[in-house]
Amino acid sequence: MRGDGVDLAVCEQGDPSRPTVLLVHGYPDTHAVWDEVAALLAERFHVVRYDVRGAGASSRPFGRKRYTFDYLMSDMRAVLDAAAPDRKVHLVGHDWGSIQGWEAACTMPDRFASFTSISGPSLDHVGHWMRRNLARPTPGSLRRAAGQAARSWYIYFFQTPVLPEALWLGGMTRLFTRALAVGEGVEPRPGHPARTMARDAAAGVGLYRANMVRRLRRPAGRRTDVPTQVIIPTRDLFVSPHLVGGLGERVPNLSLRPIAAGHWVPRSHPGVVARWITEHIAGAGGGPPTAAEARALDRARVRP
Numbered sequence: 671m672r673g674d675g676v677d678l679a680v681c682e683q684g685d686p687s688r689p690t691v692l693l694v695h696g697y698p699d700t701h702a703v704w705d706e707v708a709a710l711l712a713e714r715f716h717v718v719r720y721d722v723r724g725a726g727a728s729s730r731p732f733g734r735k736r737y738t739f740d741y742l743m744s745d746m747r748a749v750l751d752a753a754a755p756d757r758k759v760h761l762v763g764h765d766w767g768s769i770q771g772w773e774a775a776c777t778m779p780d781r782f783a784s785f786t787s788i789s790g791p792s793l794d795h796v797g798h799w800m801r802r803n804l805a806r807p808t809p810g811s812l813r814r815a816a817g818q819a820a821r822s823w824y825i826y827f828f829q830t831p832v833l834p835e836a837l838w839l840g841g842m843t844r845l846f847t848r849a850l851a852v853g854e855g856v857e858p859r860p861g862h863p864a865r866t867m868a869r870d871a872a873a874g875v876g877l878y879r880a881n882m883v884r885r886l887r888r889p890a891g892r893r894t895d896v897p898t899q900v901i902i903p904t905r906d907l908f909v910s911p912h913l914v915g916g917l918g919e920r921v922p923n924l925s926l927r928p929i930a931a932g933h934w935v936p937r938s939h940p941g942v943v944a945r946w947i948t949e950h951i952a953g954a955g956g957g958p959p960t961a962a963e964a965r966a967l968d969r970a971r972v973r974p
Contacts, residue, residue: 674744679727684712696765698871700726702861706940724873737876797889
């Protein structure tokens with residue numbers, strides 16, 4: 671389908687008459703990172719996924735300006751209009767998919783019945799969080815701020831011209847795949863990591879260059895009333911669990927779900943993620959699972 675000047679590869683599963691769940695992937699993934707979670711959710715929901723611009727089978731526009739939130743939100747609206755034009759959708763995002771999700775939930779909340787965020791905070795919320803921790807420094811606040819800065823080392827590196835793209839295209843995908851297996855316990859399987867990862871990662875650097883510095887330096891006053899669940903992997907090497915501090919002031923309908931897992935929790939714990947998404951949707955008015963569906967989810971919960 672057509673997004674804002676790009677072609678978007680869209681995948682749908684499940685009964686279209688049921689509530690729609692939109693799963694948005696992060697960097698440097700494609701929609702296939704959700705394969706296991708999507709298969710479980712499709713037993714109950716209409717599941718929609720797409721490769722975001724720059725990734726997988728979607729178009730890869732050149733230059734950072736084509737990766738701003740304005741373009742990303744236009745793409746998401748196009749998917750929503752095509753997949754569920756007349757009803758609210760349950761939004762789920764991981765990593766950059768979650769960063770996009772926050773922007774969507776805060777700027778077009780009328781499109782969403784619920785939001786589940788995984789390992790991808792709002793950049794505006796992070797900007798305010800950093801300011802709050804540095805405005806009145808204490809040993810604890812400085813330690814938290816320094817800890818997140820250390821986790822975010824790659825963000826600064828991605829601002830460097832040419833070099834990140836050269837490394838990805840020069841073979842860094844092999845190191846990434848090995849690190850995923852050793853550090854996260856996530857073994858490669860068909861679809862993830864994607865065969866297109868080198869090109870996806872090189873193009874996706876535009877996400878960081880187009881949005882990160884501007885939003886962190888001058889954060890907007892984002893808030894949302896969309897029922898929001900934040901799944902917090904406590905072993906995440908990139909996103910500090912402390913970033914949820916103060917979030918309730920901007921998200922009144924908020925629930926937090928810590929899990930002892932790493933950043934790629936949709937791959938390492940798909941059963942738990944699917945169950946929590948289902949429970950959150952039920953709590954937001956999506957209806958409880960049937961007895962058979964609840965038993966299936968219980969079995970899925972123990973899957974690695």
